[in-house]
Amino acid sequence: MHETRDSVADVWGPRTPSAGMWPVRSDERLLEEPDEWVQSVCVLCSTGCGMDVAVKDGRMVGVRGRPGDHVNHGRLGPKGLHGWQANASADRLTTPLIRRGRELVPASWDEAMGMIVERSKGAKEEYGQGSIGFYNSGQLFLEEYYTLAVVAEAGIGTSHVDGNTRLCTATASIALIESFGTDGQPGTFDDFDVTDAVFLVGHNMAATQTVLWSRVLDQLAGPNPPRLVVVDPRLTATARRADVHLTPRPGTNLPLLNGLLRIVIERGWIDSAFIAAHTINFEHLVTTTDPWTPERVEAVTRVPVKSLEAAAEIVGTSPTLVSTCLQGVYQSLQATASAVQVNNLHLIRGMIGKPGCTVFQMNGQPTAQNTRECGADGEFVAFRNWNNATHVADTARVWNVEPKTLPTWTPPTHAMQIFRYCETGAIRMLWIIGTNPAVSLPDLKRIHKILERRDLFVVVSDAYLTETAARADVVLPAALWGEKTGTTTNADRTVHLSMKAMQPPGQARSDLDTLLDYAKRMDFRNKDGGPLVTWTDAEGAFESWKACSKGRPCDYSGMSYALLAERGAIQWPCNETYPEGRARLYEDGQFNTATDYCETYGHDVVTGGALKPEEHAAMNPAGRAIIKGAEQVPPPEEPDDDYPYLLTTGRVTYHFHTRTKTGRVKALNAAAPEPFVELAPTDAAELGVSEGDLVEITSRRASIRVPARVSGIEPGVVFVPFHYGDWDDPSRDAAANELTISGWDPVSKQPFFKFAAVRLQRVRSASDRDDAGPPARAAAEYGGTTARPTVGAGSRAGAEGER
C-alpha cells in the first residue's frame, strides 16, 4: 500500500501556505500498482474533487487527485482517498430481490421489472398518475436525474418527484432563487484564494468539505490571511480558527443576521450605488433589521454585544468577502429567511460577481446541483418556472410531448409531503433510488410505519441492503460510482466526467440502465408516437440534456464528453458566448429576475406564501436582485421543564449520511465507529454525566441511547451525529432522527434537523458499559469539538484570540 499522506490521522494534510494562487499537490493512495488510470471525480461531498481511479485486472486499486483541476489542485480528503473501497464490500447487492412474506428472496431482472411495471400500470389505471412517487438521491449522475425527470414527469405524469436533497440543499436553491431570480452559485472556489474575509454561517467546513478547508487553511497560513468569522453553537475545528466565533442559541440565526445587517446599514458600510442600480426593496430591509439592536440580539441569541460588533466590523468593512451557508442555517428555523439575509449582506455591500466577492449557498450532497438542474428534486428542469406557460411549452418542445401532459398544474410535491401522501394512501407506489429514508428522514417511527404499510408498493434501488431496502417489496441492485459513466456538477458549477472504471458486481446495473429499461417496458411515447426516451446510454442522455439546458442559466450546450475528457472540468454556462465556461455569474450586476426568465415568482420568506405572476410583474425587478427582509416568528416547539435542552444533529468528518458506504470502509469506520452525544461541561456536571457514560436522550417523539462526550458546545445545547442506523448492529438504538420533528421551513420545506427539545438522563456509567469500545479518539478527529477551558467566564475562543 502506498499513500502520499495519512488522511485519517491528518485530515487536512500538510500546509502549503499561499496568498493568491493555491499550490498544487497530488494526494494519492494505492493498494496495488495499476494497469491504467481512469478519469473521474469524487462524489462524497459537494466539493467535487477531480480524481483519477487506478484500475488493475478490472478492480479499483486506488485513487489520486488531478493536479490541474481548479477545484482541488490535486488534493483529496479522507473520504475521497478511502471511500472507493466500499465498492468492493462483500455485502453488495448482486441480484434483484422480491418480497415473499417476511423474506426478501432473489429474483431475476425480468421478474423484478415485470412486477414493477405491472404495479405501475395498475396503480396508474386504478388510482391515477398521481398515485406513483419517486424519492431519489443527491448522489446520482446528471444523466440519471435527467432520465428520471423525463420518465416521471413526461412518462408517468406525476408531480411527486423529489430527492433527499430536500433534506440538505433545498434551502440553498430557494435562497438563490429568491434573491437572484434563478438557482446558480454566483462564485467560484478560486474566490477563497483572493478574499480578505471569510464568513461561514452554520458551515463546519473542516468536517464536511475537508479539501476546501485545506484551501482556506493554506490561506490562513500564508502572508495575507483572510479574517474569519464563524457562526456555530459548537466549538468545531472550523470555529477554532475564527477571528470571531459567534455561538447563537439554536433557532436564532435570523435575529443574529438581522443584527449584523443593522450594524452594517447603520455604520454606512453599504454600496449605495450598487444598491440603487442593481437591487430593489432595500427599504424593506432597513425596516426589518431596525428592531434588532445589539442588546436585543444578545437577549434572544445569547451572542454578546461585543462579539456581534466584532463580527459586523469584519463582514462590513472587509474590501472583499466570501460567505457560505450550510446546514446550520438550512436545517434550522427560518432557514430560507436566514439564508436570504446572507445574500442581502453581499447585495448591500456590492460584494458579488467579482474576484473574492461572493456568497455560496453550499450544496450538501455531492451531486445535489444536478438534481436541481435536471428537475428531479421538485424544481422544474433547467431552472425553468413550472408556473410560466412559455417555460413549460419550451420543455415540452425539447421532450416532444404535449405541454398539457406535464404535471405543472400544481407545485412539485416535496419529500415530506410525498411521505404524507403515502401515509394517507394517496400514493400507492414509491420508488426510492439511492437513499435511506428509514434513517435520514425526521421522526423515524412515523417513517417506518409508512414504509411498512400494506397498501404501499415500495421499490428500492440501492447497492446494499440498507434499513430502507429491508422494508421494500422489490429491491434492485445498483451500480455505484466507478462502475458507470456519467457527469456530475459541484457547488461552484464545475462539471466533471466520471468514467466507468470497472464492472458492477453480479447483476447490479446502473440506475440509468434500470430507468431506460423501465421506460422501454412501460412503452412511454412522445407525441409523434416514437419512444419518449430517445437515448440508450449516458452520453445520449447528456446530449439531450444539452438541448434542454440551452438558453437557461445552467447552459451546457457548449460541452461534450470529448471536451470534458480533454479539459477535465468545465464550469457552466458553457455555450457560444462562453466556450471555455464561466468562472463567475452576475459580473455585470444583471441578475435573472426578469418576470419572463425567473425560476419562480418568489415567496414571502417568512410564511412561504407564493407571489402571483402579476405581483412579481408589478414589483418589476427587471434584472435587479431582490432584497427580502424577514421578521422572527415563534418556533414550532420550545424547551420547557420536561425537555430543557436543545438538540442539534449533524455530521462527522469520516462518515457520509447513513454510512452505507463509509461504514463499510475499515479505516473510516474505525475512526468514528460509534455515535455519541456532545454536551457542555456544566451540563454534564449538572446531570452527573462523565465522559463515556451511556445517556438516554428523549424528545416528545422517542428516545435513543448513546455515550456522552463532554466538549466545547454551548451550554443548554447537545449534538448527536445522524449517521448511525442499525444495519451493522441491530442492538444499536442511536438514530438521531428518532428524536427530530416532522416540521420544516415554510419556503424550502427542508426539515428542522437542528432544532428539537430534549431531556437527558444518565443510564450507565462508562465503566459499566459492556459495549465500551476502543478508547475515544480525540474529538477533533470526529469532526467534533474540543472541551472549552472551564476557567474564566469570558474564555470564548476567538474573542480571546485562541487559535
Next chain:
Amino acid sequence: MTALPSPRPRVKAQVAHFLGLARSSEEQLLDALVLFAERHSRDFDLSGGATIVASWPRDHIERLKLLVERYGAVPSDQPERLRAALLSGTRMGAAGSLHDLQDLSLLAEQVSMAWTILFQGGKELHDDDLLALSADAREHTRRTLQWLR
C-alpha cells in the same frame, strides 16, 4: 352663521365601533387558526404555516389595548357569528382542508376590512399609534391571505 360641527366626535365614534370589530375579528381569526393547526397537525405545511400567521393576530390584540383605552371599543358579535358558521364540523381530507382554508380567508378578509377603515380613521384623527397599528395589521393580513391562497 353656525360653524359646522367638528367631524372628530363622529369619527371617534366610528373608530370605537371598528376597534371593537377589529378586536373581535382578530380574536376569532386567532382561535380559528389555532383550531385549524390542531386539526391539521399531521400536515405541517398547514399547521406550521397557521402557527406562523397566528402570531400576528396575537400581536395586534396586544397592541389594540392602548387604542381601546383611548377610544373605547364597541363589542361586536358579528365575527363570532361568522366563525360559528365556518369551521364547523369535522372536515376530512384534502377537500376538508380546502374548505377550512376558504373559511379562514373569509375571517381574514373581515379583519382586513376593519383595519382599512381604521387606517382612514387614523389619518383623519392624526393618530400615529392608530395609523402605525392599522398599517402593520393590514400588511400582516395581506400576507396571511397570500399564504391562505
